[in-house]
Amino acid sequence: MRLDLLSRLMAERAARRPAILVTQLATGAQRLVTPETLAADPLSADLRKALRTGKSGAVGEDADRAFLTVEVPPPRLAVIGAVHISQALAPLARVAGYDMVIIDPRTAFATAERFPDVRVIAEWPDQALPEVGLDPFTALIALTHDPKIDEPALEAGLNAGCFYVGALGSRRTHAKRLERLSARGLGSAALDRIHAPIGLDIGAVSPGEIAVAILAEVIGALRKDGPAMVRPEAAA
Structure with missing residues (x-):
């Protein structure tokens, strides 16, 4: 060479x-x-x-x-929320070859004891995400159900061109979320990129099943569609 x-x-x-x-x-x-x-x-x-x-x-x-x-860069998961679904998602992500970081300012939840072998940052997303460095080979997954924590992270993921941006919550919850994000200045094209309710529709109920549904949807977004920078429409 x-x-x-x-x-x-x-x-x-x-x-x-x-x-x-x-x-x-x-x-x-x-x-x-x-x-x-x-x-x-x-x-x-x-x-x-x-x-x-x-x-x-x-x-x-x-x-x-x-x-x-x-x-190509190794794909990453930036998970907002040190919750039960995150605990189930961590070993699945490792098996699938995804690096994972968990961000949650709630220090009672964001602990190394609850998440062994996973990078945990006990800070607000707007403080932690610049250090993590979102990019088109990162998936942003918001799981706290708290708008103060999830929504700045969702905005950051959309602005960074993350190949997948998803948020936990019902359709009604998501509709209200979209109203707030729109008020923050995000346009409809960006908001349409949010996967919500998060995960493939497989009837998942338990945290483990929801984690499987999320990871499956993430893999599909990466392998079937790819990051926006490699899609045909990106050249338009």
Whole structure:
């Protein structure tokens, strides 16, 4: 690999931005594709699929055959609320390969004893989230049922382009939430991105079942749709 391409690839990785090294198998020519150059690339459809799956591999036929070396940031879950659902979600997220951080200013709940092997930040979301650093490969999950805690976090997740933003609560609760978020200046296009009631509709009742439904919906958002930066409409 050319040194300049390697340097650029390492810089993208350090900044948690996706990139693909394209190697033409017939000639050995290489180029680095980022979300900014994705739309104009002749392999854009294959590149988008590779960024959604995170898998490297060969694409194309004959002289156009190329190998895609895919570098995508590991997906993360930023969970607002140190609640029972969060306790059930933590081991599931670990098995699925997601890094997870829990944010909750209520120090009685946000403890290492309740969440072993999970990063717990006992601060308000507006204080903690800048340190966490939301990005398009992060899912923002709000579970406290407290507007003072959940809604600033939801706003931050939408503004950061998180690939998934979801909130616990009934349709009636969510309708009132949307009114408050709209009053904060969020437009309808952003508000429509919130998954609520959160999780796939599988009839989940217990915290464990709700956690399964949430994680399944998160995985679907990442693998079927992908972060907004790699969707076709992002280039429009």
